[in-house]
Amino acid sequence: MKIYLFILYTLISFFCVEGHAEEKPEAVDTAQVFLTANEAYVNSDFMAAVSSYENIISSGIINGDIFYNLGNSYLKTGETGKAILNYRKAELFIPRDEDLQANLKYAYGLVLDNIECKELVSFLGDFCFWYSKLNVYELISFFLALNFLFWSLVAIRLFYKGEILKIILYLNIFMLFVIGPSAGLKIYRHYFVKKGIVTSKEILVRSGRTINGTVLFKLHDGTEFEWVEENGGWVKVRLCDGKKGWVQRKVVGCIIL
């Protein structure tokens, strides 16, 4: 028993130390900048709105609504790629936001490239609604809650073996089997699979990391691709239909935060 208490104490201490060690972003009157940005947007000064929203993000505030507003501002300035890039970032935090989904759909409608493909993950997203409707933090919290419930139930069952308890335990196990892999996949795609967006009107995809490389194909503003690797100012891209090539880093944006 003493050993368990010691482990518990150590973990709690570690958590407390980490809590204090978190660095706070530089103090900026972000509320004022936010209000200025909103006003600029309403007055159709979209460039000023873009600048202010970018300032808020660079001050360390990461929030789905800010990315959404920035996406709107970019879309109004005609920069579809940057708009989609910020909408996709917003989607990591507020995936159920209807405004965001509507505007993202509108922005996708402006993209010139038509790449026919259907990824397994996007199919899962359609079928397993919780995967697309919950963000990574919500999904993990849900999983942790189910995990807590599971161990609590098996602990109770050591002393009391009721029929209702058994049914609740089986339901809990089923939910864990559904939510656990979803949370794992979400974490993997959130942290380890990079997606990129073309942020220039038209870019050339080359066979190698030089400007002399053979031009394989062209991509246009807003087209999404898999970010395979980055090397010396060049990015290796892969489209979902299998096409691959290298593009310059400055003409694309990365969705990962």
Add this chain to the structure above:
Amino acid sequence: MINNIFRNITILKGLVISAVLIGTLLPASLSAQETALSAMVDKNDITLDDYVLLRLSVKGTRDEPQLPEVSEFRIQPRGSSSQVRIVNGQMSSTVEYNYLLYPKKTGSFTIGPFYLKGRGRRIESNTIRISVQKAAAADTASKDVFVVAEVDNDRPYVYEQIIYTFKFCRAVKVAKASLTEAPSFDGFIKQELGKEKEYQKVINGRQFIVTEIKQALFPTKTGVLEITPSTLQCSLVVQKRRRSRSPFNDSIFDDSFFGFSETVSKILRTNPVTVRVQPLPASGKPARFKNLVGNFKLTSSLSASKVEKGESVTLTLNVLGPGNLKNNQNIEVSGLQNFKVYDDKPVFESKIIDGKSGGSLVIKKALVPLVEGKLQIPQISVSYFNPASKRYEKAVTGPYVMDVQPAKDMEKLDLVEGVRNIAAKQDVKILGKDILPIHTGLNALTNAKKNVFSAFSLLLFIVPIIIYLTAFMFKVKGGNKEEGAVLARRKNAYRVFKKNIILASEKLKDDEPSFYQLAQKALKDFMGDVFLVSGSALTEKEMHEMLISAGVSADIADEINHIMLFCDSGQFGSKGYTLKEKENILELMKKSVSLINKKLKK
């Protein structure tokens, strides 16, 4: 033979030792070598269509040099080479990094210093001065390859179409070519004008292959507009110069097939094109002029000229011609007060008409007459400015007269009325598309990014497991106590029986019933301890059943039964038993209990 083998082994050993020594000593001797970075170029004076080969030489380290921001040149890496020298036991390494610098503008520029970063210090190279001159304009005629950008009209009216042509002319073989910098058409609306063309053309007596790309431009504002230069990078196939006459110095070997040619990279840049855009003349401008500029024809048709009241007819308008029709798809038709008008979505089809960008615009209107009689659809016109005639013109069509009959009967009239009511419930028409507004709530300023792998998450994951393990340990400990007590009672049953039987033996010679009581108690306690029940309440019958169900033989069970009856009889009966009989029953009890104990232990 054996000597040879030994000699080979000795040589091999020497090689291995040398390799190991070089491998171990090389990094040490390299680190001892002083680190240096130097920069050099193959030429300092170039023209805009030339390039410079920059060579950065790094000594004493394998770190790649860092390039500073150079906005005047486009830098393209060209690989690296390395050298290791051993002179008088001193080892030195040099790595050369090559880059091609393509100038973006004219002027005198200083580039560098380039630098090496890392190991706590910064090592800088020398700087380099490069002078970039304009390419000689008179060269074009004598050049093997050149590019040209031009417009067919450099003084257009605003919204008047001009054709921008980019030509890539070459009289030599070109291995590959790519447009590295596209022109900027700020102030113009651009429309593609067909695919690129390739043809042959004689220029100053030389035959050139020309690749031509055309684009239609529509200036959207007046004043001086500039189309920025295009840059094309190509690799020319040129013959290698041979220093001396060789046996293969024959024209047949000049062919690139035999490898006596090489490619030379070249940058070609067009001149900027200046366009002076004039405003449209103010005089004669129609009242509802929609900035339509070009030369258009307007045709129309009516689906029926005789209809019943409430029925609809379709008026089709078709505008055709070169010009900025794509951006002006709204044609107003006035004088239709007696009709209910339903507009269909205009259909525009891009076309190239007389080498210019234009198209055909089809507009359909459903007209439902509201009154009976001869109704007139007045003449329909579209005003545009014709740059060829330099005046405003009008394309006209119509008019039409429509004979509107009354509805045939009341029933039909009712039906028409009903249909009209249904028709009023039309689908919601999308008049425009826009995005939804921004989120203005201040909760947007809360930081939503969290660390999924935080200690808190770990705690939430681990704590319930610890709770379970604690509960499990608690349960196991409690269970052991209970189980231990049960086992101890069983284990001690025979020992307690033997103690009790000694007590009974002491009363063997007494005539009192205490012998029988003690003997019976010893047996009952034993049975109670073995079967984990209260022994004092057991009857002969229960004992018999318990023994049989525990797998004890029926003889022993009967003997136990007999002993119990003997004790009962001794206690409560009038018949007294002799000492011998008591001793016999005591022996029988010991023997039977011993057998039961052995049996149950198994």
